[in-house]
Amino acid sequence: MQRYFIDQVMEKDIPVQVSGADFHHMVRVMRMKAGDQVWLVDLNEKVAQAVIQEVLEDKVILAVSSFQEKTSEMPVEITVASGLPKGDKLDLVVQKGTELGATEFLLFQAERSVSKWDAKKVHKKIERLERIAKEAAEQSHRGRIPFLRYYSSLKALLESEGQSYDFVVCAYEESAKQGECSSLAQVFQDMPSGSRLLVIFGPEGGVSGQEVAELKGLEAIFAGLGPRILRTETAPLYLLSAASFYFELSGKSENE
């Protein structure tokens, strides 16, 4: 059943009106008619089944039939910060990272990023990735669409955002090479339900010495992601999967 994220707050027994792009998708693309059912997700991340009551010229009227009890969101919030990688790898990170439960994606021009974003094109690039995130959120039955933001350097990112997280981790190849294999598990163990984790991933070639120093200033934890060398676009997917396993499947998350 199709899922739509709406800019409204749903309440029981109050019909919902959908217009704009979602109206277009329902009526023109999916050719839905009165009686067809959809999932709606509102601004409070509440998910409800709804049935189309009437299709008008430029909007659809729906009746909310039942709210969903269980959430598909992780009990903690994980923000993926990626140094711009080569090629179209960000498409993969955003699509798969959304499926795997990321709360936000922060993109930054790392010192070792070969790829550069022209300031004039940032808006368009972010918009494109936002569409990928929205589609992946719908497909994977997320309760929210991850946010995206761009920073011209890790320094700018940390200055603007660094204080708003409970934990900051840097996925660090040098840690992995030295056999570091317990920091990530320790961080998960320390995270109560509702806490916010920022994880920094370097581009190809990793984070620079200067960036490591900036992260140390913020008391970031440097963590290895196992004994194999993961590509820059694989590392965030590993981390999100590991977090989902820990917080959603293992029953080990008893510090709530």
Next chain:
Amino acid sequence: MQRYFIDQVMEKDIPVQVSGADFHHMVRVMRMKAGDQVWLVDLNEKVAQAVIQEVLEDKVILAVSSFQEKTSEMPVEITVASGLPKGDKLDLVVQKGTELGATEFLLFQAERSVSKWDAKKVHKKIERLERIAKEAAEQSHRGRIPFLRYYSSLKALLESEGQSYDFVVCAYEESAKQGECSSLAQVFQDMPSGSRLLVIFGPEGGVSGQEVAELKGLEAIFAGLGPRILRTETAPLYLLSAASFYFELSGKSENE
């Protein structure tokens, strides 16, 4: 440093001769010369640093300088069995799955596979995926290159291979929808070091009723992979990452 998988067994103080495709890569592609260093991985998955002593017309002579103590392989063996998905998604499963530690990939024509492999083209398709696996194994510093095999149905796969695993799991969307969220963790907990796990992933649309019955005949465990709906190519990456976290990072694997 470049890594080569050689069809030989290395011993201390015995020079290694490399010819064929790896010779070509070392000398023609990488333009290596006497004194240059590489990683060699032998048939016993032993990893050693080696230095080029001589470049001849059609082979390179190397001296093994030191064997690597620690392994980059998971303490358990995980085989990913994928029902043929649409498009080129198998490229992603094999590349990322190799980085994430899969031991083997079994591919099968599932009842719901839209994509079909012409029997005449199977050999070529497998060869292509083998190249992807080899490259990913080198890049990610694996101790082995995952094997690949194709079966014309899940039934044929299970008849031929089903008995050679200690555990068989099916990643099952219906289990996930019903909120099943502890089977996978239980399987990991039950797996001693060295044990072999086969995990079945359906194509788009999942495994069919008939395939579920065949899996039940083998006492497979049906496991959900969390509350979000993962695409067919994302699910194996989730499972391998979760396994790596459990067996390599969490210190929870104490049943060795």
